[in-house]
Amino acid sequence: MSGPAHVVVVDDDEDVRSTVAEYLRRNGLSVSEADGGAALREIMGVRPIDLALLDINMPGDDGLTLAREIRASGEAGIIMLTAKSDDVDRIIGLEIGADDYVTKPFNPRELLARVRSVLRRANRGGEAPATMGREIQMGKCRLNLDARKLYEADGSEVPLTAMEFDLLKCFAEHPRRVLSRDQLLDLAHSKEMEAFDRSIDTRITRIRRKIEIDPSKPECLKTVRGAGYVFNPE
Numbered sequence: 142m143s144g145p146a147h148v149v150v151v152d153d154d155e156d157v158r159s160t161v162a163e164y165l166r167r168n169g170l171s172v173s174e175a176d177g178g179a180a181l182r183e184i185m186g187v188r189p190i191d192l193a194l195l196d197i198n199m200p201g202d203d204g205l206t207l208a209r210e211i212r213a214s215g216e217a218g219i220i221m222l223t224a225k226s227d228d229v230d231r232i233i234g235l236e237i238g239a240d241d242y243v244t245k246p247f248n249p250r251e252l253l254a255r256v257r258s259v260l261r262r263a264n265r266g267g268e269a270p271a272t273m274g275r276e277i278q279m280g281k282c283r284l285n286l287d288a289r290k291l292y293e294a295d296g297s298e299v300p301l302t303a304m305e306f307d308l309l310k311c312f313a314e315h316p317r318r319v320l321s322r323d324q325l326l327d328l329a330h331s332k333e334m335e336a337f338d339r340s341i342d343t344r345i346t347r348i349r350r351k352i353e354i355d356p357s358k359p360e361c362l363k364t365v366r367g368a369g370y371v372f373n374p375e
Contacts, residue, residue: 146260147188149173151181151207152196152222157245161194164249165256178202178210185214192218192259194252197234205233212238216300218259222247235343238302262303262329277313278374280352280361284309291351299351304329308344309352312362312372321369345370 148170152158155176162172173190175181177199184190193211195204208219221234221242234242240259243252277284282299283292289306291299301309307329311320320328322341349356363371 145169145171146191147171147173148192148194148256149175149181149184149190150194151175151177151199151204152194153177153199154196157196161249161252165253168253170256178207181207182210185211189215190217192220192256194220194222194256195239197221197223205237208234208237208239212300212302216302218262218303220252220255220259232340232343235340236347238347240302240304259303262307279309279313279372281354282352284313286310286313301351305344305348305351308341308348312370316372316374319365319368319371324369 148165150158150162150165150172152161153176158174158176162174165172173184173188175184178201181193190211193207195207195211197204204221204223208221211217211219219234219239219241221239222245223234223242224245240262241255243255277286279291281294283294284290284306285292289301291301291306291309293299308325311325311328315328325341345362346356349359349362352361353359361373363373365371
């Protein structure tokens with residue numbers, strides 16, 4: 142990509158929104174601000190976004206609603222901002238397709254690290270992807286490691302989040318090997334998610350819906366009870 146990544150901060154709290162936006166700008170990112178869904182849609186209609194920081198608890202369209210919209214319309218990174226400490230919002234956000242979450246109050250440096258991590262995983266940070274130039278059959282789909290894309294048998298592209306691709310790449314590079322949640326976090330370069338490694342289960346469920354013929358009876362990505370997951374190539 143040319144120029145800095147475009148990040149939009151969506152929060153109805155003006156103080157939080159402006160503070161986060163200014164900090165990210167000082168660290169080299171192009172940042173837009175939105176106080177809700179209408180403003181976000183206006184921004185997206187003018188200029189594509191690379192990543193959205195979404196406050197979950199907003200009047201009108203909340204962060205989860207906006208995350209669904211963003212994920213349905215493209216592959217921009219999504220980080221949820223939540224003031225709640227329970228797991229429910231986090232799990233719902235991850236099921237929708239969010240890449241990460243941050244609980245308020247948060248350290249600005251931690252937020253910046255997570256933003257950069259999501260952009261890097263999605264190859265939106267200007268770095269060339271360090272992947273192999275080949276395709277792997279994964280269930281009913283083909284994973285192109287070089288293009289970082291997943292395709293149906295008819296050639297149509299299946300939308301993937303950055304983390305979903307990283308997990309598929311881990312399995313593709315370690316066929317028939319049982320991988321624990323910790324190993325998957327390490328291999329996917331997602332150590333920042335260790336405190337909530339059950340999110341791996343949510344992501345695997347989403348991936349199965351995309352690649353398995355029958356997600357309720359997975360044959361490609363199997364669960365090994367008490368150990369982790371294993372990729373069984375055809």
